Amino acid sequence: MLKKIPFIMVAALMILLIITPCFADNDHGKHQESSAVDAFLFPIQIFRNYISGADGNRCPMHPSCSTYSMEALKKHGPLMGWVMTCDRLLRCGRDELKLSPSIMVRGKTRTYDPVSNNDFWWD
């Protein structure tokens, strides 16, 4: 059992290292979302409101990954929304920065990658 703990810890650490920067919310406290929070949106709201603010605006994409996730969940439902969220987290801040257009958001350059850029071929 003791031998297997490092594997689990490494996996958990990898998840945290890769996904938490990309869940950084660039719009702290400025979203005016509906008060009716869907069950699938609730964890994201918790993250945006109570966790994301701790490390500042770090997502290099626009919309931010948390916003993207919420839009994908609202547009395509829980299953496809979850898959698209995971896809975004895999791509965030890497090759997409070179391949997608840039946009100025509040004086900072971000890479423009909306939901419509990732579902145009089947939606």
Place this chain on the structure above:
Amino acid sequence: MKIKLYDTRVILWVPMLLFLFFWVISPVLAGNQKPGELTINAEQQYRFAMGYFKQNQYFKAIAEFERFIYFFPDNPKVDEAKYHIGLAYYESGRFREAIDPLSEVAEKSPDQHLRTRALFRLSETFINLADYQSAITLLDHVAETAKKPVIRDEAHYRAGWVYLKLEQIEIARQRFRMISPQNHHPFRVQELEKELSQEKLYPKKNPRLAGFLSILPGAGFAYCERYQDALVAFLLNTGLILAAYESFDSGNEALGGLIAFVGAGFYAGNIYGAVASAHKYNRDSHQRFLDQLKAQTQVTLSVVPENQGIMLGFQVNFF
């Protein structure tokens, strides 16, 4: 009794009489206008609206054209005013609002030339709304009903570009070939044929192959030349799979289930992302082809005969 001009009575009374005369007749000269009132006729109102339009002040132009239509509904320029309302909405990017005025002119105007202009503009409006099928339907209608060959040819030319946008190269080629021989030069049909044959040289990725390769996490991304994404997808999915296996193997089903749920999402996301990446690769490749095609085959003002074509100096500027 002689009255001399320098007589005091002349100097006093003549100006007074003149003043009284003009004071009495001035309402007659002014018509029924009351003091302080301004009367604008149809021509003035139309020019006023057109002035705003030419200054690119489209919202003011729309308001003034609507005022013109309201106060002068029987004026012969009403259809032109409606057309310019549609055009003002189009130029200001409000494509949905442009549809109604342009449609009304296209359907009801007795002026054939104006109807055709409205139809072409309406087709561009639908293209900007990504409703390509409606645009093609309109262009087909023009091609079938227009009497002048140059207008039919322009409809074929425009439809060809819409099919190019839809990546239907062969249909686009057929539409370009439907342009009448005497207009091959203005529409640069030979250059189009030559450039269309180059389309196969632009690289494409197979989305199904990308999805199949993603069974091995990251391989699909690597196939789409996204090597950083491929590395992250491989490491993360491998780590999660191992972690889930170890959790279940150690009897920790709850943790294993949670990791498996997260892992399943990232595995599916890896496949979805690879397929989407292939589609994006193909879209970008096709756009480069269209940009090259536009640069090589641009139709210019100097070759389209004035007053014979609808859109003088038509350029493919809606893609």
